[in-house]
Amino acid sequence: MTYEDPENSAEAEQPSTFSAQHPALAGWSITDERSYWAFHDDRYTPFLGFAYRKLGSDADAEDAADKTFDEIMNNWQRMLGMENLRGYAWSILKSRISDQRRKRDKQALPTDLAAFAAMVDHRDDFAVVLGRLQFARAVGHLSERQRDAVTLRHGLELDTATAAQLMGVAEATVRSLLSQARARLLQVLDIPSDDGKVRS
CATH class of the missing domain: 1.10.10.10 (Winged helix-like DNA-binding domain superfamily/Winged helix DNA-binding domain)
Known part of the structure; x- marks a missing residue:
């Protein structure tokens, strides 16, 4: 799957007004914004579901998923040059789940057997x-x-x-x-x- 699909190549070079709501997007081209949000929309729900299965708490799962995508957003332009962008994003999610577990002093087994x-x-x-x-x-x-x-x-x-x-x-x-x-x-x-x- 590719995350670069601009409808207009000229438009893709211009940042959108949406970046004002997300400082991390400042200076991004529309192409990069679209690729990030396509990735976010494709993976947020399964990432959240996986986090819930591991943590057993809606609040903890949402926190882990949100922090995952905050970190992905902050590193997205660098990630676009990675050979395995998907694997890197997965590793971020796993790290944020581990962080949540450490906060609760939980063992590393999944909640749902x-x-x-x-x-x-x-x-x-x-x-x-x-x-x-x-x-x-x-x-x-x-x-x-x-x-x-x-x-x-x-x-x-x-x-x-x-x-x-x-x-x-x-x-x-x-x-x-x-x-x-x-x-x-x-x-x-x-x-x-x-x-x-x-x-x-």
Whole structure:
């Protein structure tokens, strides 16, 4: 996806009056403004949803998402020259979520474990057999990128292509992370895989 799509090349060289409301936009061309707001509109909602899944609080999630886009805005013109702009934006979001967690002295596990349960829940009595604490500990064995992929795919119910765009990685990478996460959960929880064997 490209974030430079001016309707008029001459107009694109002129800053808009909108920059007066946002000092960080001062001196920007309309092209840069449009590219920033296109990026913002495309990602704010999923970034907010991801932050909520990680923090469990509307206020904390909004604060993390808002601070993320404040930082992106402040660095946007530099980011436009980056090879992996999407990945850099994702790293900013992750940092702001970590900041919110530190303020609350929370552990680094996601608040909502349902997304992870969806990966291995193929039995009607899953909730009865497996306690929440045991499952939370199992999730703690996943890498941070595996947890991110699971949260996006199963928590926010995004397809793998969208999850990959948000994380700034290839779709194949997301599929691999999901597969690794499921195998690791089955192994830690001592649950037989689909072929009837416990994965090692």
